[in-house]
Amino acid sequence: MPSHPGSLIRRILLALRQVFQAAPREAALLLGLLALGGLLPVAVLGLTRTLVDGLARELGRGSLTVDLFWPLAGLALAFALDFLLVPWVAFLQGAVNEKLTARVHLLLMEKAAGLPDLTPFENPSFHDELQVLRDQAPYQPLNLLVFLGNAFRQGITVAGVLGLLFSLAPVFPLLLLAGSLPQALLTFRLQKGVWEALLFGAPEARRMRYFAEALLSPEGAKEVRLYGLLPFFRGRYLEAFWRLHRALWRARGRQALGASGLVLGSTLATALALYLGLRQALLGASGLGSLVLLLQSVGTLQQNLYGLIQDGGMLYESLLYFERLEAFLALPPALAQTASKAVQGFEEIRFENVGFVYPGGRRALEGVSFTIRRGERLALVGENGAGKTTLVKLLLRFYDPTEGRILVDGVDLRELDLDAWRRLVSAVFQDYGRYALTLRENIALGDLEALSDEGRLWEAAKAGGALELLERLGLEALLSKAFGGTELSLGEWQRVALSRAFFRGGELLVLDEPTASLDPKEEAHLYRRFAELSRGRTVLLITHRLGSVQMADRILVLQKGRLVEEGTHEELLGRAGVYAELWRLQAGLYRSDGDALGSGVGA
Ligand SMILES: Nc1ncnc2c1ncn2[C@@H]1O[C@H](COP(=O)(O)OP(=O)(O)OP(=O)(O)O)[C@@H](O)[C@H]1O
Structure with a gap:
């Protein structure tokens, strides 16, 4: 009492x-x-x-x-x-x-x-x-x-x-x-x-x-x-x-x-x-x-x-x-929301000495500096726990950096109107949503105002590799066994999530392991179309599959929260550093003779 x-x-x-x-x-x-x-x-x-x-x-x-x-x-x-x-x-x-x-x-x-x-x-x-x-x-x-x-x-x-x-x-x-x-x-x-x-x-x-x-x-x-x-x-x-x-x-x-x-x-x-x-x-x-x-x-x-x-x-x-x-x-949000500078696009995003420590005390990033220019395709690679996803979380302002700053055309991200900034971004996260909704809704969640735009829905499904799914099930198919609908396989769900991201459009496309559940055929297919899909967009791709990063204009290598290498695939291979080592290890998985250093393997 x-x-x-x-x-x-x-x-x-x-x-x-x-x-x-x-x-x-x-x-x-x-x-x-x-x-x-x-x-x-x-x-x-x-x-x-x-x-x-x-x-x-x-x-x-x-x-x-x-x-x-x-x-x-x-x-x-x-x-x-x-x-x-x-x-x-x-x-x-x-x-x-x-x-x-x-x-x-x-x-x-x-x-x-x-x-x-x-x-x-x-x-x-x-x-x-x-x-x-x-x-x-x-x-x-x-x-x-x-x-x-x-x-x-x-x-x-x-x-x-x-x-x-x-x-x-x-x-x-x-x-x-x-x-x-x-x-x-x-x-x-x-x-x-x-x-x-x-x-x-x-x-x-x-x-x-x-x-x-x-x-x-x-x-x-x-x-x-x-x-x-x-x-x-x-x-x-x-x-x-x-x-x-x-x-x-x-x-x-x-x-x-x-x-x-x-x-x-x-x-x-x-x-x-x-x-x-x-x-x-x-x-x-x-x-x-x-x-x-x-x-x-x-x-x-x-x-x-x-x-x-x-x-x-x-x-x-x-x-x-x-x-x-x-x-x-009554709990206040941790993020300061006083900023309201409008933003409709960007020429470059610059990470300036960015560091981040999770509220629990775990340091995930330290002294990270690099620039992404508009229209560039950037790949982010590194071992588990290197800080790749954390970097994306900062970019989408799910957290603010604990050190340094992220500048969008010279303006601190903290000063930009948050909703306007997020409207520019589309993303497929590792733990993308699987919604007990129709296929139409699952794709259109990326931009609900266009829910009835069938042309765009089909286009997005094609881009995300869900076209066959759409032809088979139709837009109104309910994607949930629990509610009496259809259950998808993990790879099919990932295609739906990709379609959702493509449906949203947005200037900046963030893909965090977007092909983890796709079969090799669809993965290869997706990356072959990548140039076309990312046309007019800036892309940040996180992946462990180094075969797919060659389509990137530039590769950033993170190790234990630090940016340790940066360059094109060829440049990084030539440097014989962390990237070359990762490449050698992965390529070895695909070679039967165990000699991983042969050229063109895994590409
Ligand atoms: N919410 C959190 N709270 C505390 N520590 C976290 C949190 N999320 C991630 N971390 C830690 O931060 C570090 C970086 O994690 P992050 O998810 O950015 O790595 P990653 O490079 O994306 O890894 P992976 O390749 O496994 O996805 C890891 O050591 C992780 O344990």
């Missing part, structure tokens, strides 16, 4: 703000119905008292007087309303829940995908937070509505019953509260222990979900079977389960023990209240109805106070969820 009422109220208001922004009319109506629902038990108590007092007066007359009729009619109405409220509260709760859940998802999508850079994703706490918020988004809104609704209704009932008792004598609400409040408060505090264990155990709960997912997901299905991973993941799942279960067991045990310990005090206070009520009635100081009210109030009060505490405890987690959501939405 929140440690002081101020923070509880602040959290409730925060969550309510989201509820009312999602569905203002439905939420107001729901609140009204819940308030009515909370008052009904109070009305029943009051009417019962009147009825019993009337009955005591009329006893023996045998006729139903007006004095008896109205409270009876009131009771009938209260019971009818109580029944009537159930389906309508459920109806409104359902409606608000759907809108609130959609709102939470939309807020998360807009925040996470709307960030201009990737820096926040490097931060483990951002990553964790996003995952928790995403995982819980489907059920926390409903939890909030149910538990907040229940707590609100029960709170009104408790306040109403105490008010009624106060009208009998102030001592009654005081005694009954003294009888039930300590137990309720203790439960409240111990419930906090359970929730803290749950929250503290949250990583365990997430680990459990992860290990279950590893066994259940289609992606893992092949390795799970081949390597016989069931016992391993099952074991890991159980380890996490027992850690969480033990923490919850202890917290719940304390809760039960503490509540039992208070039984004596609670019984004494309640018994005293009832004794006083009975004495008053015997002395004729109050009617029989007041005694009945007192008797009934004990049950109603305890039931609602206890319910209030239970639901309040459940509510705690939902309130925390909405507080975390609010904090997440």
